Amino acid sequence: MNLEEAKNLESNYVFNTYGRFPLVVEKGEGCYLYSTEGKKYLDFLSGIAVNSLGHSHPKIVKTVCEQAKKTIHVSNFYHIPSQYLLGKKLCEISGLDRAFFCNSGAEANEGAIKLARRYQSQKGKDEIMYFSHSFHGRTITTLMATDKDKYRAGFGPFPPGFVKAEFNDINDVLEKVTNKTAAFLVEPIQGEGGINISSKEFMKTLSDLRDDKGILIIFDEVQCGIGRTGKWFAFQDYDIKPDIMTLAKALGAGIPIGAIVAKKEISDVLKPGDHGTTFGGNPLATTVALSVLDVIESEKLINNSNNMGKYLMKELSFMKNYPNVKDIRGIGLMIGIEFEDLCSDFVKNCFDNNLLINCTRDKVIRLVPPLIVTEKEIDEAISIMKKSKK
Numbered sequence: 001m002n003l004e005e006a007k008n009l010e011s012n013y014v015f016n017t018y019g020r021f022p023l024v025v026e027k028g029e030g031c032y033l034y035s036t037e038g039k040k041y042l043d044f045l046s047g048i049a050v051n052s053l054g055h056s057h058p059k060i061v062k063t064v065c066e067q068a069k070k071t072i073h074v075s076n077f078y079h080i081p082s083q084y085l086l087g088k089k090l091c092e093i094s095g096l097d098r099a100f101f102c103n104s105g106a107e108a109n110e111g112a113i114k115l116a117r118r119y120q121s122q123k124g125k126d127e128i129m130y131f132s133h134s135f136h137g138r139t140i141t142t143l144m145a146t147d148k149d150k151y152r153a154g155f156g157p158f159p160p161g162f163v164k165a166e167f168n169d170i171n172d173v174l175e176k177v178t179n180k181t182a183a184f185l186v187e188p189i190q191g192e193g194g195i196n197i198s199s200k201e202f203m204k205t206l207s208d209l210r211d212d213k214g215i216l217i218i219f220d221e222v223q224c225g226i227g228r229t230g231k232w233f234a235f236q237d238y239d240i241k242p243d244i245m246t247l248a249k250a251l252g253a254g255i256p257i258g259a260i261v262a263k264k265e266i267s268d269v270l271k272p273g274d275h276g277t278t279f280g281g282n283p284l285a286t287t288v289a290l291s292v293l294d295v296i297e298s299e300k301l302i303n304n305s306n307n308m309g310k311y312l313m314k315e316l317s318f319m320k321n322y323p324n325v326k327d328i329r330g331i332g333l334m335i336g337i338e339f340e341d342l343c344s345d346f347v348k349n350c351f352d353n354n355l356l357i358n359c360t361r362d363k364v365i366r367l368v369p370p371l372i373v374t375e376k377e378i379d380e381a382i383s384i385m386k387k388s389k390k
């Protein structure tokens, strides 16, 4: 289908909720997408940190096809071995004890909030502390923990019990913590908020407050987890284990899946019927996710994320000379380039030169290429970025 036909259909039949680039994708392979108009794009956005194995990875294609022939969906009324095996694997690599499966990042966070509140309910703690520039989803509840007024406009009333503190500001946290604080909900590296890295001191403060006041730590690893930062999870850079962690995006490499992973003592407060979802943990999604984790291990992609992250960071240093570039930061293959002014022109120029990237918080270029990326592809991206300078 060509671009004009796609635009027509969209405007006639689909909610107008997305601003889209003029691209209709025909197929993908590795780090590249191919348009129906015969153009080839280098994808450094990866479906917003989802396509970590690149597009149409042969092992994932094989798993999808083989599993679909056996069974796609089975109700949670019955046993689903792949769900249990995925739970086991996630517990092994995270050091946590139990998993619950859902279908998206917002849903995982919504469930994590319910879990934290239920756990703390005996102690009268029900407030969730979230942080400036956070993004945790777009459901009515997760919007309360997402620091963007624009996203909430006209959707109220909202549930109470959410308190905002400044990200990386220890004093602000200490000032706002009360005996009602049930949990901190925090992204170890903020994605939508502009690739902001939690400081070690900030994390240590949250961990000390957990010890002193019994406040739970929920790490939202929806964007930064599953190898993106050169570790399985971003929290593993901090020597702090969460009480609860949420996952989605790269876990299914494109097949929708979300997860809440928690300490046993906490997960134990939910009994049959307390939480659930029709699709959560179905055989297709969990078999694919197991395959995703297997490919990450067998192809040593965590190592690659580390090495290619360092290489990309080094190659990006040419941008430090640009007068309007304020900062270049990131860990592994989650990198942000902060401009003094809006970066939408730069993103558009890159698009015109066949490189897919995007802009978060208006002024930060986000680079989250597939974890399979090579030096050659990074060189290609850098040369496009050089010629796309605004």
Ligand SMILES: Cc1ncc(COP(=O)(O)O)c(C=O)c1O
Residues within 6 Å of the ligand: 048, 104, 105, 106, 107, 109, 135, 136, 137, 138, 187, 191, 192, 220, 221, 222, 223, 224, 248, 249
């Ligand atoms: C850190 C984080 N949490 C939660 C979400 C929401 O995930 P989803 O869009 O799958 O609901 C996102 C999405 O960008 C995210 O980056």
